Amino acid sequence: MTLYPLIKGLLHTKIGWVILLVGGVAYFSGFDPMSLLGRSTSTVGMNSEAEDQLAEFIETVLADTEAVWKVVLPKYGIRYTEPTLVLYRGSTRSGCGYASAQAGPFYCPTDQKVYVDLGFFVELKRRHGVSGDFAQAYVLAHEVGHHVQNLQGTLKKVHRAQQRAQGRAQANALQVAVELQADCYSGVWAHHAQERFDILEPGDVEEALAAASAIGDDTLQKQAQGYVVPDAFTHGSSRQRVAAFTIGLKSGNLHACALGSP
Numbered sequence: 001m002t003l004y005p006l007i008k009g010l011l012h013t014k015i016g017w018v019i020l021l022v023g024g025v026a027y028f029s030g031f032d033p034m035s036l037l038g039r040s041t042s043t044v045g046m047n048s049e050a051e052d053q054l055a056e057f058i059e060t061v062l063a064d065t066e067a068v069w070k071v072v073l074p075k076y077g078i079r080y081t082e083p084t085l086v087l088y089r090g091s092t093r094s095g096c097g098y099a100s101a102q103a104g105p106f107y108c109p110t111d112q113k114v115y116v117d118l119g120f121f122v123e124l125k126r127r128h129g130v131s132g133d134f135a136q137a138y139v140l141a142h143e144v145g146h147h148v149q150n151l152q153g154t155l156k157k158v159h160r161a162q163q164r165a166q167g168r169a170q171a172n173a174l175q176v177a178v179e180l181q182a183d184c185y186s187g188v189w190a191h192h193a194q195e196r197f198d199i200l201e202p203g204d205v206e207e208a209l210a211a212a213s214a215i216g217d218d219t220l221q222k223q224a225q226g227y228v229v230p231d232a233f234t235h236g237s238s239r240q241r242v243a244a245f246t247i248g249l250k251s252g253n254l255h256a257c258a259l260g261s262p
Contacts, residue, residue: 109150209246
């Protein structure tokens, strides 16, 4: 990993200046902050310079989510432990089984790893016109939100409820609730990251909302088949995803992100 592309990229954003400042203080205190990246991240099948720079940016966002959740989550009686980030291109194997690029970013509670195919961000821009560093940050924060749910025990409870569900539609509705809560948690992260680090720049929130809207189930179904089947939703509509992120962003409170809202 070369540091120059990372440092150059960080200089252009407010969040980057915060990360460089924190990293510099840590370094001169005798701690190598890059060691965190070595322990918490692995890459599979990537080799282009553009992908390397995107990977380094995603790693810095992961570090920011860790800084926030380590402070916020204990206030709710839960100790935060870091997930591992796996960046790959094409396909990979996870504790939850084989994954291809079509799966998109996902969290596996079995091995407590966040899996991100960097090609997803290329498709997000090419197919949906959504770009920007905070749109990417929102996607990662959503998956880290699933890790928070795992630490809370929420994922196990919902999985048991899905096993008792009366049909696929009911099981899907439970999954939608989980996904919307993760969207809300990503907003909670953004709220506290802004309070602590002043990370948000003009247009950042709009980037996140555009990403949330672009990957809503109704939007994706319309694009794929021309009509919408609500019973087949697994992540929530564009309106629901935007609303969930907004609730978390405005409140900064996990209790505002109850399953089933908005």
